[in-house]
Amino acid sequence: MARDLGQAAGGVLSYFTRHRTAANLLLVVLVVSGIYAAPQMRAQFFPDVVVDDITINVGWDGAGAEDVDAAIVEVLQPALQAVDGVTETSSRSREGQATITLEFEPGWDMRQAEEDVGTAIDSVTDLPADADDPRTVRRRWADRVTDVVIKGPVGVDQLANFADEFVTRLFAVGVTRSTIRGIAAPETVVEVTSLDLIRHDVTMRQ
Known part of the structure; x- marks a missing residue:
């Protein structure tokens, strides 16, 4: 059964239906724009994961893991947990070494965080006297560009x-971190005859 729709439906779709040339031109513009933009798009297999x-x-030389945990971790950790921006803390105690890790909120000012952590550490005065500072x-995370x-x-x-020379030029234009690979470090070779070693009473081990 036919229905009288009255006036033709308006809108973009109806316009392109009546003017097929305009639709084809728009399609060409979109394809050309995509081809032009594709080489400039940044692509990577894994997303950036930034952990602050x-x-x-x-x-603490000579101390066992339990002593390290009781005398260092349990003393430092409460003060560090009170630092602004800290979302999570974790610690590890082993023989002669204590490690405490603080995670901060995304986007937190890490320079200020370093100062706050230093202040919190300075406020703790009852660490073992023979423990290291x-x-x-x-x-710091860095994403390789090219x-x-x-x-x-x-x-x-x-x-x-x-x-x-290339690294120096990169630094001059603002690229401050670069790594050179595939080239062995410079070596210095010193050749001494056995007679000279005997004359100066020097052994190879020395």
């Missing part, structure tokens, strides 16, 4: 010089 945490290490380590391969018909030493 600070680890405190305290050494607490050492604070902030874990790899640059340097090769050519030159020696390894020359390639190493090129790599060092």
Whole structure:
């Protein structure tokens, strides 16, 4: 049974139905835009996982795990748990070493957190006298952006010089962290005859 719809339905879909050329042009624009944008899109297999945490290490030579836990961890941990922004704490006690890890809220000001942790540690005055001073380590995450391969018909030493120069140029434009791989560290070879060793009363072990 036919129904009289009256005026043709309005809207974008009805417009493209009546003007197929416009629909095709829009499709071409979308395809071209996608092809242009694809190389500029950042892709990675795993998402960035940024964990803001600070680890405190305290050494105590000769102390057992139970003594370390009672005299260091149980004394430091309450003060550290009171630091602003801390969401979780974990500790590990073993022979001669105590480790306390603090996790902070996402996006927390970690520079301020380091200062607050230092203040909290300074407020604890009853640690064992022969224990080492607490050492604070902030874990920093870095996402690798790209790899640059340097090769050519030159020696390894020359390639190493090129790599060092490239790192210097990167630093000048604001890239402050880079790693050089595939080149052995420089070595110094000292050759001494056996006669010279005997003359100066020097052994190979020395």
